[in-house]
Amino acid sequence: MSAPRLRAGVIGLGAMGRNHARVLSGLDGVELVGCSDPAVTDTRVSHGAPIHPTVEALVEAGVDYAVVACPTGLHEEVGLYLAEHGVAALVEKPLADSEEGARRLVEAFESRGLVAGVGHIERYNPALQSLRERLSAGDLGEIYQVVTRRQGPFPARIADVGVVKDLATHDIDLTAWVTGRQYLSVSARTSRKSGREHEDMVAVVADLEHGTIANHLVNWLSPLKERATIVTGEKGCFVADTLTADLTFYANGATTSEWETMRNFRGVSEGDMTRYAIARREPLLVEHERFRDAVLGVADDIVTVREGMRTVEVSSAVLRAAEQGGTVSVAATLPA
CATH class of the missing domain: 3.40.50.720 (NAD(P)-binding Rossmann-like Domain)
Incomplete structure (x- = not known):
């Protein structure tokens, strides 16, 4: 039965x-x-x-x-x-x-x-799930920076919130989730270019735990639809395209220099590029x-709703930072 x-x-x-x-x-x-x-x-x-x-x-x-x-x-x-x-x-x-x-x-x-x-829903995107697993396994080493770009035309279905609450919340949640690091502070700039009540563009700079920096560029003003997450770290960078569910790794090259002055400069060079084969299932x-x-x-x-609450807190801090023109601290609320 x-x-x-x-x-x-x-x-x-x-x-x-x-x-x-x-x-x-x-x-x-x-x-x-x-x-x-x-x-x-x-x-x-x-x-x-x-x-x-x-x-x-x-x-x-x-x-x-x-x-x-x-x-x-x-x-x-x-x-x-x-x-x-x-x-x-x-x-x-x-x-x-x-x-x-x-x-x-x-x-x-x-x-x-x-x-x-x-x-x-971005947590269930195959590219981001694979990215999180690889970051957790240490494939990138120390995580330096997370950059997200989320832009496209205005969706007529949205009327009661702006781009921060509707779209940037995706990036706030996925950034904390893939890195396992909470937001500590945010600064931001918003604009209203289309004449609507709520903001339609935002640029965010955030400090995460362990010295990681995050940048989010989000708008409803572009004819180009883009959903990109780039994580740069000690061993190279990952690029996740959540529109196509593609994940690519750009490794730091292993090169040496006989020039004494250049040997004293710690930098990176272009290495191998790997595009991963990922099973694609509908995130929803x-x-x-x-x-x-x-x-x-x-x-x-x-x-969980507690994690969802944290994202609302960070997005609200983004709006306050934009209004005040400064940096707003985001107190930790989730259990360790």
């Missing part, structure tokens, strides 16, 4: 919510039993699952866990409701639109012992498999 399947729901059927519904509709061990969205009635976007007009109606129909894919400004309200009714939740990033809201969500789920995660599917397993209690490879 087969084990009963988990009953899952999706809250919010925008672009991301529809992708969640697609994956959940075919996920082993899970049944997509319903969705909720006050503005959507066409069950083709929910892959045949009933669409309820309210979150309350979805919860009353009976769900073991729900994906929160509504606008960021509603994450706290919806997440607190789910926690109060004993429903596990996978909340799309960012966890909340404020530090206070993120802390309230962490308290709500942790105090009830409920599984809760945040949809920082992997994310859902990991969350399903966490709900079942057989694994814990998810982005």
Whole structure:
């Protein structure tokens, strides 16, 4: 006799919510039993699952866990409701639109012992997963710098937050995750070139633990879509392209010089380049498999709400730094 399947729901059927519904509709061990969205009635976007007009109606129909894919400004309200009714939740990033809201969500789920995660999907990108494994194995030696570039056209679906909360949160989370190093301080500059309420461009310089420097360049103003993570260290540099899931290593060359003055200068030269063969699976599917397993209690490879709260804290510090025109310290909140 087969084990009963988990009953899952999706809250919010925008672009991301529809992708969640697609994956959940075919996920082993899970049944997509319903969705909720006050503005959507066409069950083709929910892959045949009933669409309820309210979150309350979805919860009353009976769900073991729900994906929160509504606008960021509603994450706290919806997440607190789910926690109060004993429903596990996978909340799309960012966890909340404020530090206070993120802390309230962490308290709500942790105090009830409920599984809760945040949809920082880049952690499940094959290139970044391979990069993290290689950094952990010491393939780069000492890590000097992390540079990320994330740019492209403005997504019309985003209205309630700017580029820092919507996009830079990806880079903040993945940088801390691949290096295993927390942010200590940030400085930033933002701009509003398109006339919208929120910032559409940001440049960040950050100090991480162990002397590592991070730089993030993010915008909604480029016709070029780019998703690059470059990690430079003692033995060379890794370049991860998360659009193509490619990972390349550029090694420092081993050269000597007979010129006495140049021997006293510690530098690097161009060495071998290696492009790794990586198995490519859809990151959203992997994310859902990991969350399903966490709900079942057989694994814990998810982005916890406490980690999601940390990312909200750092992104809020970025906005404060840009407003103040200085450097803002980011106090450590995660357990060692």
